[in-house]
Amino acid sequence: MSAPLNSDQTLAAFRRDTRAWLEANCPAEMRQPIVDEYDVCWGGRRAQFKNDAQRVWLEKMAERGWTVPEWPKQYGGGGLSKDEARVLREEMAALKCRPPLTSFGISMLGPALLKYGNEKQKSEHIPKIVRGEIRWCQGYSEPGAGSDLASLKTRAEDQGDHFLVNGSKIWTSYGDQADWIFCLVRTSFTGKKQEGISFVLFDMESPGVSTRPIRLISGYSPFTQTFFDNVKVPKENLLGELNKGWTIAKYLLTHERNMIGGMGTQRVTPLSQLAIRNLGLTAGRLSEPALRTDIARFEMDALAFALTMNRVTDEAKAGNETGAMSSMLKYYGTELNKRRAELTMSVAGSEGLKFGDAHSEEQLAAMWLRTKANSIEGGTSEIQLNIIAKNVLRLPGA
Amino acid sequence: MTLVLTDDQLMFRDAAKRFAAERTPVSQLRKLRDDLDLDGFSRPVWKEMAEMGWAGVLVPEENGGVGFGFVGAGLIATEIGRNLSATPLLSSAVLAVAALLRGGTPAQKETLLPAIAGGDLLIAFASDECVRHTPYHIATRCTGKYKLSGRKLHVLDGHVADRLIVSARTSGDIGSRDGITLFLVDPKASGVTITRSSMVDSRNSAVIDLRDVVVGEADVIGTFDKGAIVLDAVLDAGRAVLSAELLGVAEEAFERTLTYLREREQFGVKIGTFQALQHRAAHLFCEIELVRSVVLRTLQALDAQEPTASSLVCLAKAKASDVARIATNEAVQMHGGIGMTDEFDIGFFMKRARAAAETFGDQYYHTDRFAQLSGY
Numbered sequence: 117m118s119a120p121l122n123s124d125q126t127l128a129a130f131r132r133d134t135r136a137w138l139e140a141n142c143p144a145e146m147r148q149p150i151v152d153e154y155d156v157c158w159g160g161r162r163a164q165f166k167n168d169a170q171r172v173w174l175e176k177m178a179e180r181g182w183t184v185p186e187w188p189k190q191y192g193g194g195g196l197s198k199d200e201a202r203v204l205r206e207e208m209a210a211l212k213c214r215p216p217l218t219s220f221g222i223s224m225l226g227p228a229l230l231k232y233g234n235e236k237q238k239s240e241h242i243p244k245i246v247r248g249e250i251r252w253c254q255g256y257s258e259p260g261a262g263s264d265l266a267s268l269k270t271r272a273e274d275q276g277d278h279f280l281v282n283g284s285k286i287w288t289s290y291g292d293q294a295d296w297i298f299c300l301v302r303t304s305f306t307g308k309k310q311e312g313i314s315f316v317l318f319d320m321e322s323p324g325v326s327t328r329p330i331r332l333i334s335g336y337s338p339f340t341q342t343f344f345d346n347v348k349v350p351k352e353n354l355l356g357e358l359n360k361g362w363t364i365a366k367y368l369l370t371h372e373r374n375m376i377g378g379m380g381t382q383r384v385t386p387l388s389q390l391a392i393r394n395l396g397l398t399a400g401r402l403s404e405p406a407l408r409t410d411i412a413r414f415e416m417d418a419l420a421f422a423l424t425m426n427r428v429t430d431e432a433k434a435g436n437e438t439g440a441m442s443s444m445l446k447y448y449g450t451e452l453n454k455r456r457a458e459l460t461m462s463v464a465g466s467e468g469l470k471f472g473d474a475h476s477e478e479q480l481a482a483m484w485l486r487t488k489a490n491s492i493e494g495g496t497s498e499i500q501l502n503i504i505a506k507n508v509l510r511l512p513g514a
Numbered sequence: 515m516t517l518v519l520t521d522d523q524l525m526f527r528d529a530a531k532r533f534a535a536e537r538t539p540v541s542q543l544r545k546l547r548d549d550l551d552l553d554g555f556s557r558p559v560w561k562e563m564a565e566m567g568w569a570g571v572l573v574p575e576e577n578g579g580v581g582f583g584f585v586g587a588g589l590i591a592t593e594i595g596r597n598l599s600a601t602p603l604l605s606s607a608v609l610a611v612a613a614l615l616r617g618g619t620p621a622q623k624e625t626l627l628p629a630i631a632g633g634d635l636l637i638a639f640a641s642d643e644c645v646r647h648t649p650y651h652i653a654t655r656c657t658g659k660y661k662l663s664g665r666k667l668h669v670l671d672g673h674v675a676d677r678l679i680v681s682a683r684t685s686g687d688i689g690s691r692d693g694i695t696l697f698l699v700d701p702k703a704s705g706v707t708i709t710r711s712s713m714v715d716s717r718n719s720a721v722i723d724l725r726d727v728v729v730g731e732a733d734v735i736g737t738f739d740k741g742a743i744v745l746d747a748v749l750d751a752g753r754a755v756l757s758a759e760l761l762g763v764a765e766e767a768f769e770r771t772l773t774y775l776r777e778r779e780q781f782g783v784k785i786g787t788f789q790a791l792q793h794r795a796a797h798l799f800c801e802i803e804l805v806r807s808v809v810l811r812t813l814q815a816l817d818a819q820e821p822t823a824s825s826l827v828c829l830a831k832a833k834a835s836d837v838a839r840i841a842t843n844e845a846v847q848m849h850g851g852i853g854m855t856d857e858f859d860i861g862f863f864m865k866r867a868r869a870a871a872e873t874f875g876d877q878y879y880h881t882d883r884f885a886q887l888s889g890y
Contacts, residue, residue, distance in 0.1 A: 412885040501792065
């Protein structure tokens with residue numbers, strides 16, 4: 117369903133109204149730069165608001181459906197056209213408004229629900245995502261199924277009115293803080309491995325669900341291993357058709373990849389500024405020529421990548437096919453992010469090696485270590501290259 | 515401005531695509547080379563190109579051109595890159611026109627621009643004096659009022675030009691940006707010696723010696739001693755359009771390689787099934803996509819005369835030079851033995867990528883310049 121095209125005039129009016137509303141309703145605290153992880157609002161049953169402003173901002177935006185501006189109004193979304201949504205993004209950026217809500221419900225499950233869910237599932241789950249009432253996590257990878265995701269073994273047995281789920285998932289982002297999980301399970305052990313997978317949704321408070329945090333090289337524990345021991349899942353919680361979950365899984369992954377690929381373009385202090393401070397200039401050039409060259413090459417590639425993100429967005433708006441680009445953006449964006457982190461560590465020298473007990477985002481070493489996951493999570497760089505070779509370049513047998 | 519071509523630009527590109535593929539395919543360059551063609555390009559075809567609007571792509575309509583700007587010139591250049599078409603587009607329609615638009619007197623513009631746009635006049639730009647691009651290292655002397663003496667290297671289409679635009683040092687030290695002046699020079703004037711060089715890419719390049727060549731007040735382009743303003747504009751125009759050409763070279767070499775990977779069999783299977791080759795091809799695909807974005811953005815920035823356009827030009831020329839180098843080297847490697855034969859076309863792409871990268875600064879030059887323009 118495509119919204120009618122906006123004339124410049126109505127769009128200008130929308131911009132005026134939006135700015136006025138944002139100015140009146142976005143609390144001052146929500147216009148400050150994000151400093152720590154508590155500044156990001158994830159919502160959920162056990163939502164922890166850092167302050168009242170964060171809660172108020174979420175409520176006001178959710179009321180208008182502007183936590184998800186382009187989702188349909190009937191499920192609580194904003195119902196905005198692409199142009200209106202762009203105007204909203206631009207106005208929010210101009211006033212430095214923080215995103216009111218961040219969640220995997222928004223960035224991953226929601227698009228799949230809208231595309232594959234039945235009416236009951238959509239009206240049950242989407243409004244709660246919009247309002248941030250339910251926090252979702254993703255049950256994809258397993259200890260024995262990483263890059264070869266389709267070989268997953270967590271099984272769901274048909275028990276008449278419900279499935280009985282047994283098995284284990286790994287790399288569940290914030291599994292210990294989530295309310296519901298969208299989960300890939302095996303429902304058939306015959307035929308091609310991709311054709312025996314189903315996509316189910318269930319409550320993390322169901323009896324038999326448990327989680328164990330995983331401590332990473334960075335010191336963070338953003339992931340859990342998640343265990344299912346005879347978990348009863350009502351059959352109505354099957355998304356799409358039985359044994360057709362792989363299609364949904366792949367659709368959802370393109371959304372996840374776009375998100376991870378885009379992380380490298382977040383606004384940070386340019387590497388060269390950091391380098392000027394730490395290395396100094398000799399006759400206008402950074403004092404270490406070899407490092408300077410690598411920094412320049414990185415900054416040029418980063419700019420070229422940012423321009424490519426813009427071009428892909430512009431082409432999508434013009435109606436040109438760009439679906440195949442998500443693997444490219446994921447691959448190149450994450451590899452760039454790792455390059456940035458490596459060079460940042462080099463520029464920082466011994467100062468960058470500091471690694472205390474309190475692991476905050478401020479610490480370069482933790483940031484550097486965190487970036488190593490970028491090219492692994494959501495499909496490794498090598499998997500992305502496989503996808504490009506097969507789906508874009510149409511190389512044989514890939 | 516969005517990074518998508520307008521309908522007019524798409525039509526212009528499609529016409530260029532058809533024309534270049536039909537009238538100036540790689541086989542034409544091969545024939546010019548094998549025939550030891552004296553001009554190094556086809557004059558009748560250049561006349562046809564002029565009728566297509568190519569020779570006047572940058573020339574405003576009031577001066578007899580089509581006024582399609584740098585984006586338009588880039589679209590042609592990419593098709594030229596794909597077909598390795600030998601034409602004086604870069605020398606005459608881009609460099610000379612950019613010089614006249616930036617620094618030409620009304621009289622110079624009135625007489626020269628329509629003739630260039632009509633394909634009846636070729637002007638070559640003679641500035642570089644060092645083997646590696648060093649734009650302000652100009653030692654060509656200007657004595658009295660005015661006699662030019664010096665030596666210019668790598669002058670594109672120098673031996674077929676009807677006029678030359680020559681940079682000379684009118685004050686200041688060699689290497690200084692100040693004190694440079696540009697002059698229009700008649701190549702038939704006394705004291706001008708033009709020697710055509712045989713180049714690896716089979717394209718036109720010449721060495722020009724000047725010995726007490728007399729020019730007049732009316733031949734100055736731009737402001738006396740302040741010619742670097744014009745020189746910079748000419749070079750950035752040339753670099754941006756060369757980047758668009760390099761994009762075409764990379765795209766075509768890559769597509770030919772993909773075709774080969776899909777067809778060639780070894781060990782009983784298509785070689786395109788090998789992951790070692792697939793991953794290199796997939797990486798190259800990403801790099802070429804980046805060049806596409808950068809080239810289009812840079813051409814748009816030049817058309818809009820954005821203040822940061824020079825930085826983008828560095829990015830485009832560096833990235834396009836480097837990616838075209840990788841794409842053509844991978845092309846030869848993945849073609850294996852046949853890629854090394856002269857009979858097969860792929861080698862021509864590698865030769866052109868090398869020459870186009872070298873012209874007006876390669877990836878090393880422009881990476882350094884990008885850093886300098888960024889304040890480090």
